Amino acid sequence: MSPSLFLSLLVNGVAMGMVYALLGMGLILLVRAVGILNFAQGDLMMFGAYICACLLLDFELPLYLLIPIAFIWFALLGVIFMFTIYWPLRKATYSQATIIATMGASIILQEVAKIIWGSQPRSMPHLVLNSEGDPAVLQIGSASLQWQYLIIIAVGALIIFLITQLFEKLYVGKMMQAACQDSYAANLLGVPSILTICATYIIVAIVCGICGYLVAPVFMVRSTLGTLQLRAFAGVVIGGFGSIKGAVIGCLLVGIVESFSTMAFSGYKDVTVFLLLIIFLVFRPTGLFKGKIGDKA
Amino acid sequence: MKGKRIIALLLALSMAFAMVACGNSANNAGGNAGNGGNSGEGENVSGGTVKIGLVTAVTGSNSLVGEEAQEGAQLAVEEINAAGGVNGQQLEIVVTDEVDNLEMSVLATQELLADDEIMGIIGSMYSTYNIAAMPSVAEYGMPYLAMGSSSGVANEKNPYTWQDRPLDTAQGAVLADYVVNTLGCSKPAIMHSTQSTFQSLADQTIAALQEQGLEIPSSSIFAFPEDESNYSPYISQVMDGDFDCLIALANQAPSAVICQQVQAAGLTSDMMPLVGSTSFCSNVCITNAGDAANGWYSISDWCPGGSNDVAAAFEEAYTTKYPERTISDLAAVCVYDAVYILAEAMKIAGTNTDREAINNAMEQVEFQGAISYFKYNEDHSFATALTVTQNIDGVPTAIEAVSYR
Incomplete structure (x- = not known):
């Protein structure tokens, strides 16, 4: 393998891993907050991509207006998602009811996106273009690295850093997690758990939306964009369910393995990833890092 | 508590609605447009119409293909009906939703097969779905035009299955x-x-x-x-x-x-x-x-505008009827031609009620379609040519038509 090919595959793998990591991190936050595995995580990303495409292509908003308006829509999406999918079923006899509801939400989000924006895929411009208006590449030796992938890596790393700081270091984040995990005690102390859960859903929806905005120029805006979440699930399990650090590392591993596996097993790329998952489930079911999910009081 | 129950009920209803939408059963694709009723000639099948089934994606990830397929069918039906219909009867298309999976596609086909009024089926654009549906097609003895182009369909040697696309x-x-x-x-x-x-x-x-x-x-x-x-x-x-x-x-x-x-x-x-x-x-x-x-x-197998007069006429009629489409796509023209093939077979058979006779008449079908000139081949395919195209300034441009048989 030539160094340029190695570099290209590595950058691609890390970028894809970063996308999975953003999705996976959202999964972990929701599991920590409400104990629910969200099967509509990828579809929140897809919906975020459609919202950005609508603001950028239909309303032709400049970036400085697009970002705050998109954030408001992402937050709104998170709130609606929480109050329609999680909240009515939070006290259901069977906790699986909410998980099933997220599966239903996945279908609904896809169909709603088609009703609003149609079934035609939409094309979004890359964030960095060359003088001819084509996607720009960074030339390192003979390797051509797409700027969009480099931006995904940079923005993804920044978001992961900020979220980690919020939930692992800051008092507010710890309070949010504690309140979510033991709402009874939180309510006794005067912290309304509905607000902390709502805040978590908003954060997750915003992260998914940003993720959608970042991948849309590369993969186009399509209702099937949500299928990327499957690899995020694999990454989260490999990393250790419940650990943000584990989810990020697991997802990066999945992205890199996926990218390099195209060299030897191109038709079996997914098989390689899920084989890795099975190996971890057999030999290290707790994943690379143990999670922080405790039983609720 | 009452409010929560209402919200839960609404959620359940919305999910049920989504599931129903996914498993959408037969619905008419407006095949009655321009329906002038029974002319009195030929057998009266259903209020003066003869029905053709169309299995396509109405919902799900392939619904764009499904939209185009329905548009192509609608256009062909309107043209045929405007020209007097088939054996004096008006054509009608009945659509069933295959969503985007094999199981639903087979169920959608079986739903049409069980309808005694349907005299021919235009199958999925996907060969795998065609192959999965073919045993049922043979069981019911229904003329079935598979829209997939895989030679795997022809290799099944199903006597009731036909293909209008080049293999x-x-x-x-x-x-x-x-x-x-x-x-x-x-x-x-x-x-x-x-x-x-x-x-x-x-x-x-x-x-x-x-x-x-x-x-x-x-x-x-x-x-x-x-x-x-x-x-x-x-x-x-x-x-x-x-x-x-x-x-x-x-x-x-x-x-x-x-x-x-x-x-x-x-x-x-x-x-x-x-x-x-x-x-x-x-x-x-x-x-x-x-x-x-x-x-x-x-x-x-399709270059918008094509390389023959029928293709050019189709392109003009299609983009006029559906102005939101700047050019036509494969699904639309394949289904458009398929409707014409079934109609031609019915005319040759001289019946709108005998599936076996219609199927036997398929071997005699021969006419200039939009995709290519159609002529029966032993492998049950009709197309005779492919087009080499190149995209130039955003327009697919036919370079040459290649007849392969």
């Missing part, structure tokens, strides 16, 4: 011939979806390239799953290898993404010829890939 055996041979003898390539890289249609087309193309004397090592074949979005690792390997041509075989939406990612990676048609399957000159591909689709060749 992948022909596509592979024409593609290989063009790549080697016209474009002068000797070391092509082949990227293809592993969906059965494209796996089959890839196999046929590789076999045809080998017949042309080329060596195709496994390192030059890049297969990817149908739901793939990230083609960059494959493209990086193509650019890193010493290939002199890229052949890409994929569905419409993936073809647009491939064009974009090829351009984004810095690979241009000046560096090596870029040759795609028919999807690469589709409306979906060109509209979404923009200038990234320029320069791509296609060995296509």
Whole structure:
């Protein structure tokens, strides 16, 4: 393998891993907050991509207006998602009811996106273009690295850093997690758990939306964009369910393995990833890092 | 508490609605448009109409293809009805929803098969779905036009199954011939979806390239799953290898993404010829890939505007009726031609009620369609030609029509 090919595959793998990591991190936050595995995580990303495409292509908003308006829509999406999918079923006899509801939400989000924006895929411009208006590449030796992938890596790393700081270091984040995990005690102390859960859903929806905005120029805006979440699930399990650090590392591993596996097993790329998952489930079911999910009081 | 119950009820209803929408049962695609009622000639099947079933995606991830298929069917039905119908009766299309999975496609076909008033079925655009539905088709003795192009459909030797598109055996041979003898390539890289249609087309193309004397090592074949979005690792390997041509075989939406990612990676048609399957000159591909689709060749069963008068007339009628479509796409024209084939068979059979007679008459069908001239072949396919196209300034341009039989 030539160094340029190695570099290209590595950058691609890390970028894809970063996308999975953003999705996976959202999964972990929701599991920590409400104990629910969200099967509509990828579809929140897809919906975020459609919202950005609508603001950028239909309303032709400049970036400085697009970002705050998109954030408001992402937050709104998170709130609606929480109050329609999680909240009515939070006290259901069977906790699986909410998980099933997220599966239903996945279908609904896809169909709603088609009703609003149609079934035609939409094309979004890359964030960095060359003088001819084509996607720009960074030339390192003979390797051509797409700027969009480099931006995904940079923005993804920044978001992961900020979220980690919020939930692992800051008092507010710890309070949010504690309140979510033991709402009874939180309510006794005067912290309304509905607000902390709502805040978590908003954060997750915003992260998914940003993720959608970042991948849309590369993969186009399509209702099937949500299928990327499957690899995020694999990454989260490999990393250790419940650990943000584990989810990020697991997802990066999945992205890199996926990218390099195209060299030897191109038709079996997914098989390689899920084989890795099975190996971890057999030999290290707790994943690379143990999670922080405790039983609720 | 009451409010919560109402919210829970609303949620349950919305989910139920979604499930019902996904499993949408038969609905009419407006095939009655222009229905003037029974002229009094021929047998009275159902209030003066003769019904043809259409299995396509009304909901789900392939619904864009389904929309186009219904549009093509609607246009053909309106034209035929305006010209007096079939054996004096008006045509009507009954649509069932295959969503985007094999199980639903088979169920949708069975739903049509069980309807005694339906005299022919236009099947899914996907060969795998066609093959899965074929045993039921044989059981009911229903004339069935599979819209998939895989030779696997023909290999089943089902007496009631027919195909109006050029088979992948022909596509592979024409593609290989063009790549080697016209474009002068000797070391092509082949990227293809592993969906059965494209796996089959890839196999046929590789076999045809080998017949042309080329060596195709496994390192030059890049297969990817149908739901793939990230083609960059494959493209990086193509650019890193010493290939002199890229052949890409994929569905419409993936073809647009491939064009974009090829351009984004810095690979241009000046560096090596870029040759795609028919999807690469589709409306979906060109509209979404923009200038990234320029320069791509296609060995296509349909070039919008085509290379004959019927194709040109279809294109004009279609874009006039559906102004939101700037150009037509494969699903629309395939189903359009399929309606005409079934109508022609009914006319030849002289009946609108006898499925067996209609099926037997299929062998005598011969006319100029939009895709190509249609003529019965032993493998139950009708098409006789393919078109080599190139996308120039956002327009798929026919370079030459290649008759292969």
